[in-house]
Amino acid sequence: MRVYTRTGDKGETSLAGGRRVPKDHPRIEVLGALDEAFSCLGLARSLCGVGERAEVVAKVQAVLVEIMSSVAGFATPLRPEERVAEVEGWIDDLEFEQEVAGLLLGRERGFWLFGEDPAGSALQLARALLRRAERELVGASKSEDGLAGLVPLINRLSDLLFVLGLALSVEAWIRRFARVLSSCLIQELVGEVRKEMGCGSLSLEEAMRLIASARRRAEELGVPMVIAVVDGAGFLLAFQRMDGALLVSCDLAVKKAKTAALIRKPTHVVAELVQPGAMLYGFASYEDFCSFGGGLPVERGGKVVGGIGVSGGTVEQDVDVAYFALSSFGG
Known part of the structure; x- marks a missing residue:
């Protein structure tokens, strides 16, 4: 035709x-x-x-x-x-x-x-x-x-x-x-966190201990996961990807850990704070931000000294593994 x-x-x-x-x-x-x-x-x-x-x-x-x-x-x-x-x-x-x-x-x-x-x-x-x-x-x-x-x-x-x-x-x-504002706020927040680093931060040994605990719980659940631990300023300290874990989880785990450390709240709580009209609306557009459950701040003496991020399972499983690892920290 x-x-x-x-x-x-x-x-x-x-x-x-x-x-x-x-x-x-x-x-x-x-x-x-x-x-x-x-x-x-x-x-x-x-x-x-x-x-x-x-x-x-x-x-x-x-x-x-x-x-x-x-x-x-x-x-x-x-x-x-x-x-x-x-x-x-x-x-x-x-x-x-x-x-x-x-x-x-x-x-x-x-x-x-x-x-x-x-x-x-x-x-x-x-x-x-x-x-x-x-x-x-x-x-x-x-x-x-x-x-x-x-x-x-x-x-x-x-x-x-x-x-x-x-x-x-x-x-x-x-x-x-919001992206411009979030970037400025995040930079300011990182600066404040760094000032508080005098109270101490996670050591590599502590980070590896957190990862070992998280991995043990993930194996109990039968779910291959990615676990990341950052220091109080959001910089990566330790990282581990279990065999068979989803590749996308590599990025998500780090972002969850960083978000929890910098915002100083669990990421599943942060998810509620970034909704339109909420206190942190606009932060979700920040490049290294993640509001999926599975990220927790790590505290010592009432001060946030780092963060752990877990990804690979359902949100509930990620949160479960992160809390299990945190329970072994004893900070």
Whole structure:
């Protein structure tokens, strides 16, 4: 089957029913703008990944297919007024996104400089293309029947894309700010820890003893694990990977130990502290940070002198092994 047909070489194309029209026909201009927006939404959806927002974008694409079919003159079950109400419901469901847009728009009206987030930027591009399609549609409806009712629907779809894209851009800015802030805080925290190192830190012998205890418990559970021990400043002291342990656990064990030592809390507790609105929100973006259970601070005389990280089993098993090792430390 050939991709090309040569039927459009003379500047004409077909609408529904085989009606031949020039390629600059008002309906074709509308279809072209809608097609551009549709394609851009495909890019935005791929950048959104998997989740609620990607699903919303997919629903917008599905509506655009119906609109394009209607503009082309095909019989469709599309009822624009019903779809407008449905899209308004989608916007209402985006509670967080609406709050972000409401807060920002309430403070300042004007043009926005987008670019913080690839998906958010793609959505804004799709919105701009939809706005162009809307303008083309207004013009086409003056000479073509059955198009005027589509204007409110496209208008509402572009509103949806604006709100969603703006929220993604704001979230990206928050993440970037949090990374910078977290890096500064971590460096400050490491400095404070180093000042306290006068109270002593783990020795290599103690670190090896912790690893031996952890390994003994892992063997009892029948789970090959990776165990890492760091000193009070988060620097690696000892490391051991049991035969058959998952390779990804090599990195996770070190990060768990470092996080527990620097934050001075078990990593399964830290997981609650990095949720949106919590005390350490933003720390999760720090490169060496890990909030999976299995990391514990090691204390001596009430002072944190190191950390142990265990990875390879379930979260419960990792935590179990870490606590078992800590019970043998006697600090």
